[in-house]
Amino acid sequence: MLAEILKDKNITITKLSELTGISERFLESLVEEKYEKLPPSPYVRNYFFKIADVLGLDGQKLWQEHQKNAQLKKSGLNDRLPLNRYRPKPLNKTIVFLSMVVVLLTGYFIFRYDFFLGKPALSLTGQLMNSSDLVIAEPIIKIEGQVKSGDQLTINNEKVYVDEAGYFQKDFSLQTGLNIIQFRIKRFLGRETTITKQVLYLPNNGQGQPR
CATH class of the missing domain: 1.10.260.40 (lambda repressor-like DNA-binding domains)
Structure with missing residues (x-):
């Protein structure tokens, strides 16, 4: 034709x-x-x-x-032009969602870096505040201070209660002579800080002075 x-x-x-x-x-x-x-x-x-x-x-x-x-070459019952291979392909929603989750988690981790991986710290008040070696005549010493909220505290391997603000206090019984008091503060992912104090307990000999 x-x-x-x-x-x-x-x-x-x-x-x-x-x-x-x-x-x-x-x-x-x-x-x-x-x-x-x-x-x-x-x-x-x-x-x-x-x-x-x-x-x-x-x-x-x-x-x-x-x-x-003529019998034309068919491309199917619903003939249509092939898709443009240069047209941007639609984004995979699952990949987009997972990418957003990763970004958010990364941002949160960076923001809370100190909470997860920072070095724990201890702030003591009272008699032990400014002294590593203390001499006292009383059989009981009040230990008090503050750690970062969420950190765990032990004194001589005994767990100590810490409130939501990080404050704690404990009455510690002394033995006559030299007493070693070891503070161990542990962070969420395992970092630890250890602080040691020495207290020399010399009981009164009825004269108001350590013997």
Whole structure:
């Protein structure tokens, strides 16, 4: 059909390719009815409309006539143009969600770095505040101070209650002579600080002075 039209109008395939912008390879396949070498039917339909426009014909009639006389290569029951391979692909929602979770957790960890990995600290008040070696005459010493909220405190391996603000106090019984008091503060992920104090207990000898 197309071969007859071109012959009647004395137009070569090369000239038609220049006028329509359609590849000579596809025009030759149309003229020679080599349908297996043609692209999907939406492209072929577009070719016929371009050819009809250049030759002054009715594109719809030319296309319908071609459909009646040829078995076109089908791309499926619902022919449609292939997706543009350069179009950005939609983002995977799961990957986006997981990425956001990782970012949020990383930010939270950085913000709470001191809580997780910082070095624990101890602030003592009372008699032990400014002294590593203390001499007293009373059998009981009140130990009090503060650690960071959430840290665990032990005194001589005995766990000590710490309130929500980090404050603690404990009455510690002394033995006559030198007493070693060891404070161990432990952070959430395992970092520890150890502080040692020495208290020398010398009981009164009934004269108000240590013996």
